[in-house]
Amino acid sequence: MQQQQLITAPNLDAPDDFYEALIEAHQGLSTEESHAFNARLVLVLANHIGSLAVLREAFDAARAS
Numbered sequence: 587m588q589q590q591q592l593i594t595a596p597n598l599d600a601p602d603d604f605y606e607a608l609i610e611a612h613q614g615l616s617t618e619e620s621h622a623f624n625a626r627l628v629l630v631l632a633n634h635i636g637s638l639a640v641l642r643e644a645f646d647a648a649r650a651s
Contacts, residue, residue, distance in 0.1 A: 590635075592643035 598604050612620050632641055 590637045590640045
């Protein structure tokens with residue numbers, strides 16, 4: 587199995603479209619529902635990534651920003 591590394595360089599095909607879709611996904615949600623949505627989204631994306639090493643890199647990168 588190949589070792590994965592976190593991609594930190596811009597990598598979204600359409601970042602503005604992603605941001606718009608993310609905002610739309612939050613439309614109509616209360617603050618509590620929005621936080622719960624974000625938590626579920628993080629878990630779904632973490633499952634997609636699948637590598638604890640990459641996720642730890644992401645934690646470090648998020649804390650540093």
